[in-house]
Amino acid sequence: PLVTSKEMFKKAYKGGYAIGAFNVNNMEIIQGIVEAGKEENAPLILQVSAGARKYAQPVYLKKLVEAAVEYSGLPIVLHLDHGDSFEICKACVDDGFTSVMIDGSKYPFEENIALTKKVVDYAHSKGVVVEAELGRLSGIEDAVSVSERDAAFTDPDEAVEFVERTGVDSLAIAIGTSHGAYKFKGEPRLDFERLEKISSMLPNFPLVLHGASSVPQEFVEICNKYGGQIPGAKGVPEDMLRKAAEMGVCKINIDTDLRLAMTASIRKYLAENPSHFDPRQYLGPGREAIKQMVIHKMRDVLGCSGKA
Numbered sequence: 347p348l349v350t351s352k353e354m355f356k357k358a359y360k361g362g363y364a365i366g367a368f369n370v371n372n373m374e375i376i377q378g379i380v381e382a383g384k385e386e387n388a389p390l391i392l393q394v395s396a397g398a399r400k401y402a403q404p405v406y407l408k409k410l411v412e413a414a415v416e417y418s419g420l421p422i423v424l425h426l427d428h429g430d431s432f433e434i435c436k437a438c439v440d441d442g443f444t445s446v447m448i449d450g451s452k453y454p455f456e457e458n459i460a461l462t463k464k465v466v467d468y469a470h471s472k473g474v475v476v477e478a479e480l481g482r483l484s485g486i487e488d489a490v491s492v493s494e495r496d497a498a499f500t501d502p503d504e505a506v507e508f509v510e511r512t513g514v515d516s517l518a519i520a521i522g523t524s525h526g527a528y529k530f531k532g533e534p535r536l537d538f539e540r541l542e543k544i545s546s547m548l549p550n551f552p553l554v555l556h557g558a559s560s561v562p563q564e565f566v567e568i569c570n571k572y573g574g575q576i577p578g579a580k581g582v583p584e585d586m587l588r589k590a591a592e593m594g595v596c597k598i599n600i601d602t603d604l605r606l607a608m609t610a611s612i613r614k615y616l617a618e619n620p621s622h623f624d625p626r627q628y629l630g631p632g633r634e635a636i637k638q639m640v641i642h643k644m645r646d647v648l649g650c651s652g653k654a
């Protein structure tokens with residue numbers, strides 16, 4: 347059924363695992379993710395960004411997610427990723443989303459609180475849960491000074507005050523991850539001390555990791571072998587994600603790894619089958635690559651297999 351993340355986060359927190367939050371933009375991406383969830387019997391968070399709503403038109407994504415629920419019978423959350431205004435959050439709540447993110451992390455602390463509280467009050471009145479963000483995502487570059495890091499990353503004291511004053515259901519924190527395929531200039535590192543502090547000061551409170559793709563070199567190489575140009579792409583090592591999942595992180599956002607899996611397989615297919623031009627012939631393998639990627643994530647990174 348279509349559910350909020352409340353129950354699945356409670357179980358994930360207690361069980362020391364995390365739920366995968368996968369960005370969706372079209373039918374094949376959704377199908378690949380849902381097939382994986384079915385095979386693994388795992389709960390799913392299908393998340394839609396503002397860009398995805400523009401690309402596909404909201405009604406298509408909503409109906410595709412409803413189809414996923416009907417087809418799979420899995421507990422599925424329909425989540426707005428990086429909502430940037432009260433208006434888009436309200437629109438999604440009114441449109442049947444079961445969870446929305448209001449990302450006020452670019453505003454000063456007090457403004458972020460005010461905006462988040464406004465969204466929480468409305469969403470909660472409709473039985474919808476809210477994710478917010480405190481701190482700014484940026485890699486821990488060696489060049490980045492400690493003071494810059496402290497300015498960007500989530501302050502544990504502020505996190506406690508933020509949660510208390512907004513009533514938000516989960517919080518995206520900044521501890522060294524960043525969006526996209528180029529996450530670290532130097533060695534990948536996350537600020538686990540900071541994570542430990544935040545989660546110890548917010549016991550039983552679900553934390554969220556954005557920018558958590560691992561950027562498997564296998565797919566980077568296939569992309570580059572068949573005409574792609576993504577040199578130096580780097581992500582978060584899987585063991586760091588497993589560790590975070592045991593430390594209060596209940597939701598791990600994955601978009602880039604789906605893109606790489608789908609793009610690598612389509613590039614390869616088209617290169618190996620120059621005479622083929624039926625979209626199903628390359629979208630099918632793209633979908634399959636997403637399915638296999640998500641199965642791997644559920645089994646070996648998130649730990650949410652069998653938890654539906």
Ligand SMILES: O=C(COP(=O)(O)O)NO
Binds near residue numbers: 526527557
């Ligand atoms: O945080 C993400 C996705 O991060 P990645 O680019 O690491 O997949 N979406 O909100």
Ligand SMILES: [Ca+2]
Binds near residue numbers: 501
């Ligand atoms: Ca402080």
Ligand code: NA
Binds near residue numbers: 359363594595596
């Ligand atoms: Na967890």
Ligand SMILES: [Zn+2]
Binds near residue numbers: 428525556557599
């Ligand atoms: Zn994100």
